[in-house]
Amino acid sequence: MITLLLLLLFTSSSTSLITLQPSTPISPTTACNTTLDPKFCKSLLPPNTSSNLFDYTRFSIAKSLSNAYTFLNTLNSYLSNPSTTLSQPSIRALQDCKLLSELNIDYLLSSSSTCNSTTNLLDPQTDQVQTLLSALLANLQTCLDGLQETSTVLPLISQPLSNGSTKLYSLSLALFSHTWSPKKKVINSIKGRRLLQDLNSVVIKEKVVVNKDGSGDFVTISDAIASAPNNSKASDGYFLIQVGEGLYEEYVSIAKNKKYVMMVGQGINKTIITGNHSVVDGWTTFNSATFAVVGEGFVGVNMTIRNTAGAIKHQAVALRSGADLSAFYHCSFEGYQDTLYTHSLRQFYKQCDIYGTVDYIFGNAAVVIQDCNIYSRLPMQNQKNTVTAQGRTDPNQNTGTSIQNSSFLATPDLIAFNNGSTSIRSFLGRPWKEYSRTVIMESFIDSLIDPQGWLPWDGDFALNTSYYAEFDNRGPGADTSGRVTWKGFHVINSTDAANFTVSNFILGDNWLPSTGVPYKAGL
Numbered sequence: 001m002i003t004l005l006l007l008l009l010f011t012s013s014s015t016s017l018i019t020l021q022p023s024t025p026i027s028p029t030t031a032c033n034t035t036l037d038p039k040f041c042k043s044l045l046p047p048n049t050s051s052n053l054f055d056y057t058r059f060s061i062a063k064s065l066s067n068a069y070t071f072l073n074t075l076n077s078y079l080s081n082p083s084t085t086l087s088q089p090s091i092r093a094l095q096d097c098k099l100l101s102e103l104n105i106d107y108l109l110s111s112s113s114t115c116n117s118t119t120n121l122l123d124p125q126t127d128q129v130q131t132l133l134s135a136l137l138a139n140l141q142t143c144l145d146g147l148q149e150t151s152t153v154l155p156l157i158s159q160p161l162s163n164g165s166t167k168l169y170s171l172s173l174a175l176f177s178h179t180w181s182p183k184k185k186v187i188n189s190i191k192g193r194r195l196l197q198d199l200n201s202v203v204i205k206e207k208v209v210v211n212k213d214g215s216g217d218f219v220t221i222s223d224a225i226a227s228a229p230n231n232s233k234a235s236d237g238y239f240l241i242q243v244g245e246g247l248y249e250e251y252v253s254i255a256k257n258k259k260y261v262m263m264v265g266q267g268i269n270k271t272i273i274t275g276n277h278s279v280v281d282g283w284t285t286f287n288s289a290t291f292a293v294v295g296e297g298f299v300g301v302n303m304t305i306r307n308t309a310g311a312i313k314h315q316a317v318a319l320r321s322g323a324d325l326s327a328f329y330h331c332s333f334e335g336y337q338d339t340l341y342t343h344s345l346r347q348f349y350k351q352c353d354i355y356g357t358v359d360y361i362f363g364n365a366a367v368v369i370q371d372c373n374i375y376s377r378l379p380m381q382n383q384k385n386t387v388t389a390q391g392r393t394d395p396n397q398n399t400g401t402s403i404q405n406s407s408f409l410a411t412p413d414l415i416a417f418n419n420g421s422t423s424i425r426s427f428l429g430r431p432w433k434e435y436s437r438t439v440i441m442e443s444f445i446d447s448l449i450d451p452q453g454w455l456p457w458d459g460d461f462a463l464n465t466s467y468y469a470e471f472d473n474r475g476p477g478a479d480t481s482g483r484v485t486w487k488g489f490h491v492i493n494s495t496d497a498a499n500f501t502v503s504n505f506i507l508g509d510n511w512l513p514s515t516g517v518p519y520k521a522g523l
Contacts, residue, residue: 022053022179023119031056035174036394040167053179054119060172061115064136065108067168072101074157089282093146096286097157100139103256103294103322104169107132115176124510126180127398131324131345131366133176134397136169138344138364139322141393141433146284170394177396199301202262202516203237205229211244221252221263221273230257234297234514238262243303245270251277251290254323258295262515265303268332268353274306278313285338289320298323299515304332311336311357311380321347321365328352329517335360336377342367342401346506350517355411359389362432366399368502370520372406376426376448378413385414385448386455388429390436390466400437400467401429402500405520408477410448418448427455431462431488439492439500441471442523449477454484463488471497472523498523 032041209216265271275290309316
């Protein structure tokens with residue numbers, strides 16, 4: 001999918017490439033004209049050669065893979081011989097980086113295999129590779145953010161992160177985007193279509209039951225996850241974990257090798273998974289999550305995931321998802337700051353409740369949130385509520401947050417406070433990273449949302465490069481006449497909004513039917 005920013009970049013800086021086929025031999029200089037850092041690109045590609053864009057892209061991905069292995073070795077050297085000066089938070093940050101680096105190696109191996117196999121990729125293949133290459137940068141940025149939180153190890157490895165890996169991965173993403181760009185999609189009609197799925201029709205390979213009273217196969221969710229087969233495929237069907245009613249005080253992690261797991265609870269506020277890790281107590285934002293999922297194809301249904309650290313502990317994640325092709329249905333996510341971490345890859349949320357205060361839907365996934373209730377709570381004194389903080393760092397990333405047919409509401413404590421002599425200002429979001437992208441469409445926006453709609457992050461940072469859009473919203477807070485006047489804010493029409501629907505933004509028609517989760521494909 002080609003964003004408006006990408007189209008502008010392509011037409012303004014790469015005119016010489018528009019008439020060329022990707023298979024046409026060109027110089028490195030010409031190939032580099034489409035990238036964000038042509039000087040770096042020319043320093044990397046073999047000089048005095050004449051290859052085509054396919055080969056330049058493959059070369060760049062190979063160099064990125066070599067870099068990823070080198071960076072992982074660097075991390076392993078620090079972790080295997082930790083200095084006595086390293087704090088526990090610093091060690092945790094390095095461990096996050098190790099996990100994220102291992103994922104990047106997986107993504108690069110997969111991308112390399114796909115690109116080396118053919119020059120003719122179908123749209124789903126193209127979208128998958130662009131998704132994986134986009135996630136490289138999301139993972140690197142998360143590593144860097146965690147190191148900044150702990151500070152003591154940042155000088156040790158920030159240089160290779162910013163000057164090596166980040167530029168390399170951005171280059172690979174840019175070359176791929178301009179070489180294997182998907183054909184222009186057919187825009188859905190305004191009405192779209194609704195697929196009514198049935199969880200009973202989902203293919204289940206194996207089922208286990210978790211009950212706290214010992215009447216099931218397991219008494220903890222973590223033990224049930226450990227029993228799931230490794231590296232299942234979509235065609236194998238789901239490993240179903242049925243979780244009984246109760247309060248589960250455990251930190252749940254679904255690793256990358258636990259694929260196509262479906263977890264079904266007894267309902268919101270009946271099956272509750274809870275923890276209280278926070279940045280204030282020495283965890284990185286990334287590993288503060290009560291529930292963390294990386295395994296591809298995860299589906300979560302009928303449960304509450306909660307972080308009880310409270311507003312005073314600042315960043316404290318309830319759910320972190322970096323699981324590609326993951327879906328959550330009839331779930332509740334409860335916290336204050338940084339509640340729902342839509343970290344990376346492609347995700348979908350349907351009929352969920354999301355509670356928080358500051359940046360409580362954040363991350364850099366390609367995510368559609370549909371038919372959800374989004375509740376702003378009472379924050380700490382002198383804080384403002386900001387619903388979203390999207391983390392897109394590169395204009396070629398196919399990421400962003402799309403919120404459709406949802407409701408932006410205030411919790412009773414916030415309503416009561418705002419009925420007093422002072423009131424809390426609440427905003428739809430703020431630009432966390434340079435190319436933040438968030439679209440709110442066909443949603444109910446209550447009066448809690450400030451007429452300006454959106455809040456700056458820091459001065460004029462990202463106000464021109466971000467993409468914030470609203471379409472066909474309703475309610476007392478939906479009036480756009482008083483909205484911010486940033487270059488990056490837009491009131492869009494149905495044609496533009498259709499680009500952020502389930503069918504177009506996350507290609508949901510290709511994978512959501514097998515989950516059994518209902519969805520609306522278009523507007």
